[in-house]
Amino acid sequence: MVKVKEAAPSGLEHENVEDLKHYYYQMLLIRRFEERTSEMYVKAKIGGYCHLNLGEEATIVGLMAALKPEDYIFTNYREHGYIIARGVPPGPVMAELFGKETGVARGRGGSMHLFSREHNFMGGYAIVGGQVPLAVGAAYALRYQGKPGVVVAQMGDGTTNIGAFYESLNLAKLWRCPVLFFIVNNGYGMGTSVEMGSSEPDLWKKGASFRIHGERIDGTDVLAVRDAVRRLRERAESEGEPAILDVVSFRFRGHSVIDADRYRDPEAVRAGREHHDPVRNFAALLHDHEIVDDAWLKVTAERVEREVQEAIDFANASPDPRFEDLYENMYATPVPNTPGREDALQAVRINRGEW
């Protein structure tokens, strides 16, 4: 992990105790959701590519704690935790991973393409960099319509090497779009380290030639993330100043569920899990400050366990999408000469050898 400047130890005296407990609960919820997701993948309940947020819980919860309901979020494909922390119940998220009709994208999107209009969660995007200009566009629309709020363009470190990122920086600054470029710097894009992929490994500096302010923060510290986002969010909203946040975190496992993680030094991975576990560290912090006790931690763990199990049960019990709905939502404006329900059923019969 990249070394982050030592911040003064967070003074918790100004904190709302209920907020702190809620952050912990959310982080643990993401942790267990992802661990159970990995289990469900092995059981073939989930297919396709599946990327987990394990190790990035504080980054996610800190970000969401600073955002307001009117803000919008665009993410990459490693987004289960983001949509949960934004307030979508785990059930419909798990149902999406199971490809069920009750999923957040009605089973059409899957793990990499989660969405919730109601929560201004504007999608997980699986083509690297694809979400970045879209987020700038959403910020452009907010400014155009004179609406409050900002837009977060979440992405990974590796994504800062693609052209769309640089074009987006320029446009965001040029057109004063209230957007935060939120870089989850977990040190790797698949097997490519930041140093291997970026000639400027200090990712927060990548806005320099666009005159975009950047900062590096410790992504395993939920309060540091929250405070930085709050501050930069304010500026983005009131002054139309985009900013880059280089949020250093640690990926507990391989790139995706099926990645054996052979390219990382096992010792470094072990040490990372040991020292940079945001969930465990935050529990210890709260415990040391006597904000929570063992009993509360136990009850919270049980609550999370139950909620994740309920999400799995919900997903299991949910119906699959219906074949006749295959062509539904193809176009928002109806148009002639496009296939419909009967065509779908006919094609399905042929495809399944049921003629």
Next chain:
Amino acid sequence: MPIITYRQALNDTLGEELARDPNVLLMGEEIGVFQGSYRITEGLLQEFGPKRVVDTPIAEEGFVGVAIGAAMLGLRPVVEIMTINFILVAIDQVVNHASKIHYMFGGQVRVPLVIRTPSGGTGQLAATHSQSFENWFAYCPGLKVVAPATPYDAKGLLRAAVRDDDPVIFIESLALYDTKGDVPDDDDYVVPIGVAEVKRRGEDVTVVAYSRMTAVALQVAQRLENEGISVEVVDLRSLRPLDRPTIIESVKKTGRAVVIAEDWYSYGVTAEIAATIQEQAFDYLDAPVLRVAGLEVPLPYAKELSAVSKPNANSLIYAIHQVLAGSSRGALWAK
């Protein structure tokens, strides 16, 4: 003859071509340290070093353009694009530059470049990760597009592609990587670009296919033999140039044709083949040419929906029965 996988055939060939010509180099995301997203380049970084096996950042437009520029000065880059979906961010370099440079500048400079990439979808990869775009490239004069179906052809066509002086789009398939076949190890054979092959002789109907759909067609042909239906399978192997004579010769013999491809139905590869047949073999046809292709949706993630959206053995068998009955009701999945 040794039996090896399609993956192994590619891996061996890349190694051999690196060893044969110092101007050959590999470039792409995760091809070295990571050993290749689908392990096609496994071991090659260790064997040839980072000068010859170049890991790139996620910057497709940039490194594809770099490869084109390097090719103009005589290097012979073999670029891996992790899957064909990601080539869309580099398509400007391929279509506006690589395909035109030799012709547009009066033949003064060549672009000996290969872009390898798997196309199509399996296993619920969902809308952005399951697409087939080989027809987009096959549409472009100046590019050569090949899509081998067997380990033998994979090896022979990759050799041809690396040694060719034009940009070649080399289409692979995730679902083929583990398939096996005979590949001679003592023979420097080359499969010529632009030449199809009749992979199975038959009398009643011609099935035209390429890549993974050739494998499906061969299975179907085998199955239908028991029902007394004799299927001839033409494996295109190259989409551009397209070997029209081989297709036409087969259809003139059988009088019936079904064309199958994994891409979307409208404006897809099957349309080109079907049009060719009706133009050049109309008088020989005993039934309309039928097409089997992908349903026209951004591929849904849900398992069953995903499965029914791709052409398979069932849809091919259905179309063969239709064409044998002289029916034109094959195109039911279009509208």
